[in-house]
Amino acid sequence: MSATRVAPRSVSAEARVDSAVLPAWWRLYPSRVVTFWLVELRKIRHDRSELYLRAVQPVLWLLIFGETFSHLHAIPTPKGIGYLAYLSPGIMAQSALFIAIFFGIQIIWERDSGILTKLMATPTPRLALISGKAFAAGVRSLAQVVVILVLSVLLQVHFDWNPLDLLGVALFVVLGAAFFSCLSMTIAGIVLHRERLMGVGQAINMPLFFASNALYPVRVMPGWPQGLSAANPMSYEVDALRGLLLGTPSAMLLDLGVLVLAVTVGIAASASLLPRLAR
């Protein structure tokens, strides 16, 4: 076994290396995001058990909570739309939230195991690294979309099956998951320990979910949770998903704007905290 094949680049050439070896940023960023997507897909392929286990919770929400509240008629829904149909987009967003909000644990694990420092020593800008991780969380949450769509067929929920709308659904779910994973990675950058991140994650999970329009229309809430909901990207995500899947009136462009802004701020915030994790 000879090492000759790891051929040397001549040392004098090294001295002259310049910025020409680096791809332009507009090629580099998408390339890194795709790389982390592909890696995430490989990991899912190697171990599908998490995928199946993650599917249990949204199924239970729809079957138990959804069926029960459909019968109660306790929650006002738009005309002609049953509660189960109304709830499904909410659960779609919620299951993506639950996956993403603990994504910071992965980055703390990668930090403790040295993977993160090694990634950071490659020509990958901090922003690209975080973007890659954030959209990898999006990949995982897309699996939830599929689960809920399949289930809704079984439960005879009537969705708008326009392929373009479904693409829109994928986009919004990925954006939502990207934002919440950035939130999680930002918290990871502040608390630095898995246990604390778990605690904070649990604590903010609840208000993110309940102070939103995922389970009920915002107008049935008292005043101050309504305020929380207006500041909660989750509500904008659910609004868009309902519009796409059920055709309810929604502020699609506003929703998109808020989510894109939230993801941008989230990526910047967690990237700025990354050096803390690298120490």
Next chain:
Amino acid sequence: MAPAGGGLARIALPVDCSELQVSFGAVRAVDGISFHIEPGEVFALLGPNGAGKTTTIRVLTTLITPDSGRATVFGHDVRRAAMLVRHLIGYLPQQLSADFQLSGYENVWLFARLFDLPRREREGRVREVLAVMGLDDVRDRLVRTYSGGMIRRLELAQALVNRPALLVLDEPTIGLDPLARADVWERVRTLRQETGMAVLLTTHYMEEADVLSDRVALMHHCRFRAEGTPANLKSALGPGATLDDVFRHHVGAAIEDEELSGGGRDVRNTRRTAQRLG
């Protein structure tokens, strides 16, 4: 020591540091060290846990920025040209850093992508470094089934996939059994002989520094205590002296306390690595 600028053509040194200082809050981690590495040279930073070796490496791999002083890699400033510096180095961190959820091939493939190897070269290069590290047969197995020595070799393959001009090895054989350790040494020596790349390594094994390096620097309490070739350092102390003796002479009995008190995270990482190795 530093090459005279005068008659020599300006060949950028693999590493050139002057008056490097790093603090974490009130804690000083590196206190004004200066050194350089010649082309093709193997340079070892030797010292107890918490001496500042890993911090020095983190500066040179652009993971942290120094508070003051200057550090360049092949003439590129680690602060201003971090992306270029990263392009030129292969880095093996102290912890076992391969991703256990991926196969050996995927681990190296990830780094081939992160170093922007052209698509048509990527697969060939990944297979090539895996073959050089003797991981041909196991490349499609998940890393969690690898032995400690195999994981270390895989990490070397990851560090080599971009054909680095400077290889940075942080405690390359920590937690390995003697056979696996000798194997890593052999591979580093072969690589260095056949590629001419410069190597910076840290270790607290005297034998490792003696076997592998052209020059060593003894680091203790954030500073260099001695620097030179292993032979010179030994002969300066008298006939029959080992590098162990040199170390004891320069660092002294303080090392015992240092091991106990210094660098809690260092020690924890070491243990964790040992644990993962099983």
